[in-house]
Amino acid sequence: MSPENQQVSEDFCTSSHLWFSQSELQQLVVKAARGAGYSWSDAEEIGWAAAWLSKFGLPGGDFMLSLMQSNDLQAPRPAALRWKGNSHPHCPLRCGLALMDFAQLPEGLGASCLVIESMTGLPCFLAFAARTARQIQHPLQIQWEEQSLFVHEDAWPSVEIDQVSMEFGKTVDVRITRSNSDMVSIETKNPQYCVRVSKQFLEQLEAFAHQTLVPATDLSRLRAGSHDDPTS
């Protein structure tokens, strides 16, 4: 039995938290994001990012909940070398998706590096940076303040992800560089597929997700098959 499973068997449901599967968390966050007002397209990406972060030991659901509760975040205006900040912080979702889409265009990573100014929600962005690395099949180095980590071309982060400090609400300038490191030299963190979710955050996610549900009517119950004869 793997250590991960051992842990689950002893402690899979307590008064303060539940163990979710990664896909279960992803689906819940997709619904919550949609319920919070994002388009289905964005909600899918937010759910994916939550799952990615959780897979590598970070509280993905909590971070995405913070994103859903953030206001006045701006989309970037991609330009070569530097995406300049404006009156409001850059949105990590919009920046992350734009990084993936523009990665191989002049406004993206170009030959060397890109600086995104004044971005909040760094953990969310990190998930998309990892996917960018996989998309361009090249490791990336992500730097902010005095901290740094790598994302591998398999979209796995380096082990520094356990040590760096990432506050969702902090606004930072982020430098993304095509790494010259030999990919073998980047020690990556192994994924986990069980996700510990605190009941407190779960309730908030479920409250958002509930906004996507349609109350049943007698007609909808009937059409769904409630007239089927159960005794046959």
Place this chain on the structure above:
Amino acid sequence: MKPIEQPVPARFYRSPGQVMRLTRMGCSHPTRLSFLRQLLRRLKKENWSFDRPVWQINHEGVGHAVYWAQGPERCYSLVAFAHNLPEEMRSDRVIATAWDATFTLFDGTPSTADIERLERNVPLQEAGRISAKELSLSRANRSVRLFEYVVKELAQGRQPERGRLEQTGYLMRTTAVYGTGKFGAADRGNLVGRPEMQAPFQAEMLSVWLTRAFTVDLVEHLAAEQGGMQAVKLDPALRRLLGVGNSTGLGMAPFLVRHPALIHHWFAAREEALARVRSQPKLTSETIDQFFEAFRAAQENVVQWHSEHPLQVAKLKELREGLRKLQIFVHEGWDVAQVYPWDALWQWGELELPMEAQEALLALLLEPHWELVDDLGDQMATDEEVTFKVDGCQSIGELRKHLHSHFAWALGMDYQQPEQCARFWYVSEEKLEPRLGERYCEPGAELEQPLDIGRQVAELCDVLKKWSDRTPVAHLLLVRPEFRSIVRRVQLSAHYPFAEIQENLISAEMLPIDLLRSKLAFFGATRFDPRSDRWVRISLFQGEPYPDELNNTDVS
């Protein structure tokens, strides 16, 4: 016959536009590539062994049992809980809260502590929690008319009537079988590196197959409790007639839309198999013998396949007539000595047979060609993570080209017309069940699920009119991020031509049971019996061996 080495010429393939239509998907038949067939072949080939180490069921049929399947590297255990369900609580609906039996497939051999934990959670189903040590969660209700009858007959030392067993076809029917990642269960990521779990839905299929053994053991146990020394066991030949029933509704339909890359692999593998058979320049005496054997089985199956639903009654009539025509043609009109004889048979079928019988013929053609097609089972799974991407560098012109090449079916419709957007898919607040609403007479359309692929494609096409061909897609998505998922699907379609059901899934004409039948046929389901246009019963593993018979039975 050797596995194919050269690419099959294009003329032997069907096009996605022909295959991915609901009218044809709604005529799907299980084939040897179906998931339950893949499971049984693997278990047999790898010489798996089976046991029932725990049977703690009392005289009322209440308690628990463990069924154990040991493979070359790992073992799995079905943990079954049998309950005493009051008659008035028996319901097949997903909103039910109690069942005759509940199950989970455990990864390994459960300890006493595991059983205790599962006993607190599995009977609750959606209201409980399982863990990454479990691979599935399911429940089943008795077929009241057959279960009690079989118990009574066996208790009195008699075998039940064959006709009554054939008529119902199962002792219990599952009303939900949850798999990957549901309610805390193991994700596919947990199962990487396990060949026995790489084909789709293998954990679920194993769970249902072991459940089938449990249903028979339970009636024999109750008969022994009631009849004592007088009681007899079910005759193995009669036992074979029983599968596990399944009662399912709209819940499984959205899956086909939400997993385009995976669905492509299912259909592409099946179509590749058909093309390989059609491209055989000659046949052998072995394949022709096996074809006729499979044909006889299909003729028997259609005799036993009953439904009272008008749509299915018509389809069964078509199937019976089609098989009669096929019977005459293969004996009197088919020149087996001609070049490409299987292709000649297929082409005759496309011209002369109703669609229901064409799809049955497809399954028949694959049946004797196991050496040629069985390897395709390995291609029916995929890592969807790899396809979850958008190519931002692609030009709008290129995107437009893909859109017109692969989604022409979606662009000719006027989605403003009420009949073209008459329905909306939604998730019910009551037990989170997917449902289909009538847009103009039911509330909730503002909470629509994004299964309206055709309409989304048409909207994208409209938006693209204002964009120049040379602009990269990245610029479009920067200002219109809501189109990301449909852009991804359009880009995907260039490499995965069977990814899309080429129908308007919100039209007034759409029949959800066509979606259900297609998916259930890939599972290996038989006796498709609709109870409405969105609710069906089927049977799984009917006619297949039980665990104690597998080693002595040919499942190839």
